[in-house]
Amino acid sequence: MSEQTSILILDDEPIVSKRLRPSLEKKGYEVETFTASADALKRVRERQFDIVVTDLKMEGVDGMQFLTEVKSLYPDTEVIVITGFATMATAKESFNKGVFDFLAKPFKLGEIAEVIAKAEAKIKKS
């Protein structure tokens, strides 16, 4: 793994990646963004990311399936769920699958940056 922390962002609403990407790149992260879960799935099968940020409700492969695949391929990858349709059940299921944190939309850039920083700290500590 390189020194730079790598992040994959998957959200079918382009505006989410559009907002997050520049802000995270400015903080020194290596960021790849996807709006289609099939493309993101293809990419994670090619390489590991330190952190994965994923939406849940999406067409095709939904976020829960995606994060399950990510965790089974790379148990060390920290997954952060972001969702516009949050329920206790999805939060519970996400945590059972080992996600690092669960953020309901809307959120401020500062909030997700803080969660990513914590996930990064956890990775570096281990």
Place this chain on the structure above:
Amino acid sequence: MLKTLLYINEDLASSIALRYTAYLNKFVPLSLFITHVEEPDEKEQVGTGWVRHTWEDGVASSGKRLIDRMLRTENIDCPLAGRPKVFVGDREKEITYELRNGMYKLFVEGYLNTADPDQFYEVISSPLYTKAPCPMLVVKNLSISKKCALLCADSVDPRDLVEKSMEILGDSTFSFDIVFFKFNENEKLKTLDRAEGGSHLQETESLLAKAGKSVEDVIVLSGTPEQVGDHLRDYALVASTLPSRKSMRMYVLANSLASVLLVR
């Protein structure tokens, strides 16, 4: 396969209708044809003979491009049974002619849902609807529902409603509710006892059973057309007979958030 003609224009109502039709196809296998009518202004119409023919070809090609654009934009998952049919002339006349000539079983068009019932009445009281040779489906909204409602009222002939609706929905995988409407100016929508639906409701239920369809729920609703129209939102479509006047049932159909299948 139900031979269906879908009317498309380059507007939002058509965009909803296209998507809705693709959804409908999952429940009722459709043999889908798309049509569009270019209605030139009188001023635009030129010449006679070869000149007019060439001009009509030009107008028709622009209509074909319009349909292509719509199909590309919506990217619908519903195969077409033939090439799109573009006509030049009066919209209602051309569609009526095509419906008769092509022996279609169903006509579908989009309608941007408004709170003004007169606009809806204007559509369904037009000769296109009153003289249509097949049931007409007015698409008002998209749906994620797997259920249809048969809307009855005292003014609805149960035989017409069930027989004609089943010509369209008989082979579908939709489940069915019967909704009986009774007008009342309550502050809240009320559900009444089934007996309040009277003999019309009983007959509708037994005709539907004879057609081999089990009814999931029978509901007698008492309220205003707005309240009942709102209540119907959870259906993929609401089937009823074509109202011939501005009755309370017409107002229910006008206020229905769900798409409306009109049979005669």
Place this chain on the structure above:
Amino acid sequence: MKILVALDAKDYSRKIVKDVARLAENTLADIVFLGVQEKTNEPAKTLVSALLKYQSDVYSYFSSDELPYAEFSSDQWQEKAKGDWSLSTRGMKEFTLRIRTGSVAKQAITVAKELECDLIILGCSSKFGCEWDGEMNVPLRVAEDAPCSVLVIKQARNANQIVSILDQSVVKQDSLEMVNQLVTLHDAGLKIVGVKEKKESKNDEIEHRMVELLKYYNDREVGAWVKLVDSDNVKEYVTNSSREAIVALWMGGKQSLIKKLFSRSMVDKLLETTKSALLILR
């Protein structure tokens, strides 16, 4: 998501706690409970005990292994500035109790700005103008200057429909997401009502926005329906809707038609007729 809840010791505040707990349970949001009191040198005991009671009510909504907030280790309030006390705890998510002095509306806006909150929630008395212990029009004044959306809860009850009123203003992503969370919380359908202007030229934009939203929800398998209403009839339509549904008003920019149509008195009327809640989106 960070939610600021403005509360006092009155019944209209007590009544909203259950809804706040449900939203917290669904969204695992950071929560700030804000109490506002008259100018004194220390937090008023009644307000402190009310906030602690509300906090404990929210905690009790979660099973112990699912509580995302940490227990409060002490009840030592920290004075952040003169007339500004805070008591905070952080588990996976943060829970803060805050007491400030002055006007409720002003303090709610100030704290929401300072903490970059995504939503302000407050209750509404059944008195005209939602009077809060002598302070008039609190929800409306908060909504007018808030940096985020405002949810005014009159009765904590389940609504089976959210009626979202839309004009030609741009629909902000944050507002859309807030509507989504309410739709999910109530397991409700969403009716998207477009306000038709007399000027035909502006209607294309509204219709376009409505249909885009309809497709957005359909893609996500969320029940949503569109309806166009003439601007002349929209007040009546919304007032009638507010009896049973939660009304969401997109009060966008300066040119917002809804803002023009829904004057203070009209919003007051909506708050009077609603039996559930009113969401004012920014």
